[in-house]
Amino acid sequence: MNRSRHRQMRAIALACTALFTLAPTAGAQSVEYPTKPLRFIVGFAPGGGTDITARVVGDALSKRLNQSVIVDNRPSAGGVLARRLAAETNPDGYTLLMLSGSQTAGAVLVYKEPIDMRKTFAGISRLTSQPYLLTNHPNFPAKNIKEIVSYAKANPGKMNYGSTGVGSMAHLASALFEHIAKVKMVHVPYKGASPGLLDLLRGQIQFLFASATSSMPHVHAGRLRLVAQSSGERSPQLPDVPTVAEGGLPGFDVTGWYGIAAPTGTPQAIIQKLNREIGEVLKDAAVKKKMAADGADMRHSTPDQFRALVEEEGQKWINLVKSAGLKLK
Known part of the structure; x- marks a missing residue:
């Protein structure tokens, strides 16, 4: 019995040693992201609002994450090319999509490709609100x-x-x-x-x-x-x-916004980390000053709040275009 008990205690000791040896590795994996540069895909030409916002936020985010943030401009009508490219990338948190109210409305009304924030993209955060x-x-x-x-x-x-x-x-x-x-x-x-x-x-x-x-x-x-x-x-x-x-045109009301999303399937731990870090970026005095000088208000949100915004905006414009009989061409 003593020899058997000795073997049991040794097995337990080895198991505990293995557990505490592996634990730091598992913990490190949850905080190792990112280990390489991030890419922000922008569906419009350099110098536009989406591009400028991506560069201001990306620069501040890179300092917090200690990794470069590369802005990748893929201009096309309505930002379609950027959305398709982002949707097809590996959902590892290293390729993110800059979204705007323009893309949301155009995707639904013109290109018949609604931005599906449940199946295609995972919302990370809203960034701004501006006229x-x-x-x-x-x-x-x-x-x-x-x-x-x-x-x-x-x-x-x-x-x-x-x-x-x-x-x-x-x-x-x-x-x-x-x-x-x-x-x-x-x-x-x-x-x-x-x-x-x-x-x-x-x-x-x-x-x-x-x-x-x-x-x-x-x-x-x-x-x-x-x-x-x-x-x-x-x-x-x-x-x-x-x-x-x-x-002189009562009833006119169009408000823009920018936000950031990831391909669906991106690990929630990464989504949440990016959301927290972006929240801190939007509190940064230098970022707020740069964006405020151009009329933008910082608007951090939860991933769920951002998803709801995209869905609501798409439906709002569908209703307005139908009720007003607007012709888009």
Whole structure:
């Protein structure tokens, strides 16, 4: 019995030794992420709001994670290419997708590819909330909403407006503008805000709804005139800029946002870690200052809250387009 008991005690001792030897390794695996650079896929050209937000947040996140964050621009109409690419990547937490209200609306309304936050993507966090800014060239004669409407009515079908693609939030905002104002204008879609802003600066188009992060540098430099903001209420960051509704189109309300998602199947431990770290990034004074200067408010959320936002936004625009009879082309 003594020899048998000795063997049992030795076996238990060896098992305990193995357990405590392996435990640090298992624990280390949960905190080792990331061990290589992360990639943020952006569906629009460099210099646009999605791109700028990705770079500001990515730079701050890289410092917290001690890994580089590479912004990978894959511009295409409505950001379709970026969504498809991100959905097909290995769900290991190293390839993430920048999402915006534009992509959500366009995916549902134009490309018939709803962003499925249950089957295709896992939400990580919302990043910002901001109005779109209606800007035009300083030499353009119409300086406010009423004057733009009057000009469009006097020149039916001769006034061009740009957007970041068919079905983008900028396109929806402009189509809603046409509907409420009862005017006829020509839509010129671009693969992102930057090429649209370049044509606006050249006078090729007459106005453009774009994110504050894209527009404000040109406004500050005096290259563009800031006419109005798209949200129903004035942004705290732009208290002196009237809304489109205040300018003469009551009921006009379009608010933009940016967020970040991962391919479905990404481990929850990674999702939660990224959510926590992004939450800290959005509290960073330098990040808040950079984004606030361009009209954006930081809006951290839980993964579930972000998923709900994407789903609600898609349905909201489906309902609005149907009820208003908006034509997207």
